[in-house]
Amino acid sequence: MSNSYNYRHLYYFWLVAKEGSMSKAAERLNIATQTISVQVHELEKSLGCLLFKPAGRGIILTDAGLTALEIADQIFSIGEKLPEAVRDAAKSPKTKIIVGISDSLPKLVARQLLEPILKHKDVQLIAHEGEFDKLLADLVLHRIDIILADRPATNNKNINVYSEELTKSSISWFSPKQFLQMAKNNFPGCLSELPILLPTPHSTVRLLMDQWFSKLGITPNIIGEFQDSALLKTFAASGMGVFPAGKLIEKDLKETYEIELIGNCGEIYEHFYAIRSEKKIQHPLVKAIIEK
Numbered sequence: 001m002s003n004s005y006n007y008r009h010l011y012y013f014w015l016v017a018k019e020g021s022m023s024k025a026a027e028r029l030n031i032a033t034q035t036i037s038v039q040v041h042e043l044e045k046s047l048g049c050l051l052f053k054p055a056g057r058g059i060i061l062t063d064a065g066l067t068a069l070e071i072a073d074q075i076f077s078i079g080e081k082l083p084e085a086v087r088d089a090a091k092s093p094k095t096k097i098i099v100g101i102s103d104s105l106p107k108l109v110a111r112q113l114l115e116p117i118l119k120h121k122d123v124q125l126i127a128h129e130g131e132f133d134k135l136l137a138d139l140v141l142h143r144i145d146i147i148l149a150d151r152p153a154t155n156n157k158n159i160n161v162y163s164e165e166l167t168k169s170s171i172s173w174f175s176p177k178q179f180l181q182m183a184k185n186n187f188p189g190c191l192s193e194l195p196i197l198l199p200t201p202h203s204t205v206r207l208l209m210d211q212w213f214s215k216l217g218i219t220p221n222i223i224g225e226f227q228d229s230a231l232l233k234t235f236a237a238s239g240m241g242v243f244p245a246g247k248l249i250e251k252d253l254k255e256t257y258e259i260e261l262i263g264n265c266g267e268i269y270e271h272f273y274a275i276r277s278e279k280k281i282q283h284p285l286v287k288a289i290i291e292k
Helices: 007-019 022-029 033-047 063-080 082-091 107-118 132-140 177-185 204-216 229-237 247-257 284-290
Strands: 052-055 058-061 095-102 123-130 146-149 162-175 195-199 221-226 243-246 260-276
Touching: 007 022, 007 033, 007 063, 022 033, 058 063, 063 082, 095 107, 095 132, 095 284, 107 123, 107 146, 107 162, 107 229, 107 247, 107 260, 107 284, 123 132, 132 146, 132 260, 146 284, 162 177, 162 204, 162 247, 162 284, 177 260, 195 204, 195 229, 195 243, 204 243, 204 260, 221 229, 229 243, 229 247, 243 247, 247 260, 260 284
Parallel strands: 095 123, 095 146, 195 221
Antiparallel strands: 052 058, 146 260, 162 243, 162 260
């Protein structure tokens, strides 16, 4: 295809096909028939095939012309929606933010950390969940605006990223209804007998729990390990076992999963961070998350 091809040529062809003749198309556009003819011939030349052929005193589409018309219909049908779409966008502009959520971060915590921007009007939130290191690479390449995670980024002189603690939560133990009585009567000793669900070692909570068990001399009865925190809570709610989580989400666990607090781990905390690539925050929604 030559560089002479453009959408004006295609538009003139489309009108001729719709009107059934070059003269009618020229009349509709209020231009000379010769002008229309030249533009259509330019399109045919650039495509390398005839789009119309003589038929009596008029013209009809060739097979190539029918194919071109089908595509042109799609193009100009979309084009007709452009003015309305632009007007709608101008009336209610949205501010977009792309958030990377570490797969080790509890989903209920992520929602709470994002509440400051969800209160804003006309926000377009795009959330990507993934492994921490992959999200960090996307942040450096400016594919995402901010990362929410349960750990800060390690110091690396080769990349400029900035971690800021947003909040922390003491770690507690939670249980579905069927284990409540046994759990509350003998906590934390009951954790040697009760079925226990834990996050996989990719989560900072798992490391803290392993250390806590060791300190108390508890051999936990681990029957399930989950990489996805929401999946863990779903299985817990079905009665599979008890599990540790930040006390920060106690209300959500009770209301959403009917899961109750059974005991605390003392001075053990889970920390939550926002990680960004810019030292001076420019994005208004990133600023809203960090300065809530």
